[in-house]
Amino acid sequence: MAETLDSITKDVAAREERLITLRRAFHQRPELSFEERETAAEIARVLREAGWEAREGVGGTGVVGLLRGEAPGEGPGRTLLVRADIDALPLQEESDHPWRSRRDGVMHACGHDGHIAIGLILAELLAARRGEFHGTVKLAFQPAEERIGGALAMLADGVMRDPDVDATLGLHLWTPVPVGQVSVAAGPVFSSADEVFLRVRGRGGHGAMPHLAVDPVVVAAQIVVALQTLVAREISPFHPAVVSFGLVRGGGAFNVIADAVELRGTLRAYSQADRESLRRRVGEVARGVAEAMRAHVGYEILGGCPACVNDAGMAELVRRAAVATVGEANVPGGDQRQAASDDMAYLLEQAPGCYFFVGAGDAARGIDAPHHSPRFDIAEESLAVGLETLARATLDYLRP
Ligand SMILES: [Zn+2]
Ligand SMILES: [Zn+2]
Incomplete structure (x- = not known):
């Protein structure tokens, strides 16, 4: 041999x-x-x-x-x-x-x-x-x-x-x-890879009168920051994982509060349990943040790979x-x-x-x-x- x-x-x-x-x-x-x-x-x-x-x-x-x-x-x-x-x-x-x-x-x-x-x-x-x-x-x-x-x-x-x-x-x-x-x-x-899509819906209005609108840009910003805590606070420090948003789209003019903001991002993990947890928790946290700020959020996983x-x-x-x-x-x-x-x-x-x-x-x-x-x-x-x-x-x- x-x-x-x-x-x-x-x-x-x-x-x-x-x-x-x-x-x-x-x-x-x-x-x-x-x-x-x-x-x-x-x-x-x-x-x-x-x-x-x-x-x-x-x-x-x-x-x-x-x-x-x-x-x-x-x-x-x-x-x-x-x-x-x-x-x-x-x-x-x-x-x-x-x-x-x-x-x-x-x-x-x-x-x-x-x-x-x-x-x-x-x-x-x-x-x-x-x-x-x-x-x-x-x-x-x-x-x-x-x-x-x-x-x-x-x-x-x-x-x-x-x-x-x-x-x-x-x-x-x-x-x-x-x-x-x-x-x-x-x-x-x-790692696994999941593409996620979030649509944050508020109520548009005049940039000078935010109290009469629900600003989805501010809500989306809070959501992006809150989602970083999933890796920092919910995944073991011995397990690498990533939550990244590569696309943020919304609004049309500097002084107009938009109606909606779209976020697209990617979730990465190395174990099936971490992957499942991220896929579920992104939606839960985003919905919670949006609700606290009077907005709505739609959440979809567009495709993924273990x-x-x-x-x-x-x-x-x-x-x-x-x-x-x-x-x-x-x-x-x-x-x-x-x-x-x-x-x-x-x-x-x-x-x-x-x-x-x-x-x-x-x-x-x-x-x-x-x-x-x-x-x-x-x-x-x-x-x-x-x-x-x-x-x-x-x-x-x-x-x-
Ligand atoms: Zn290749
Ligand atoms: Zn390649």
Whole structure:
């Protein structure tokens, strides 16, 4: 077995050039959430060429690849789902790379181009090692992660069934982590995210005669401040959480008291209990404050995504694979939580899994723009690290 694993490094090195070429090709042809038609067609083509079964149109523009191992074993063996998200963002790329986006206003600014390339080369690598594993690998190329919708669409289309999935794996290339490192942890790694909408209704009037009006601007301001106390006073100091309002809209003139004010914000937490508490308490506190000030408030949760919570056993599987790939010193332990969210969370709810981060930043080379920035870039050495870690974890999980 050790011999097999050591040869994986060579296998990955031999495929690195193709891995980078493929990533650059996808980078040049980005497509927005649920519009990934060319991307999906190309994914299906490469999968079939590698000897995989490819199912298209799963969850809209998603593609599912299937490969059964040929190592002898009892029964059909286990099924591992490996997820790669494939969508790009509505951004105008600012880059001098010859492989920069060829599409105006659309850009792979989160690294999903790399995720596609890693998934496809993993498919080729596993096809060549088909005789070394028992069970099934299901590669889920997921649309619309950025809009949080693709994972649910794939679930609705049965991505976890036929064959039933026993465990899940996924990675994100991550520039806040230096290239050469792999960040993996049990428990929560990405926060939940809920978009909330509040409409504060008062009674408009003359700015000089506030006593004849009910001023929703003052009420909204009180609500925003009061809601900050949810994190400060109701969530454990050992549990990070966030309440942020990014949009406040109301009024039309400096001397007129508005009729209504709209607030839109986001709630983040790392445990289901904290998430539920925030979702409920935002409405209760807002209503209480509004009532005390003679106003009314409407409260809606517009959409959300749970936290990504890793299974301890699957995290250990990935940690072993990462250590074999980059060495113990490059797999930092401890708290590896990131303040973002990802709909991989829904897949992790269905089967025990691990979502991990592959370092892709390199400040010395100026590769340090944040994800979703028009200057976003990855250190491409990260691709081989991600591929090798995933390949090792997959073969380990389906070891005969
Ligand atoms: Zn993103
Ligand atoms: Zn992303």
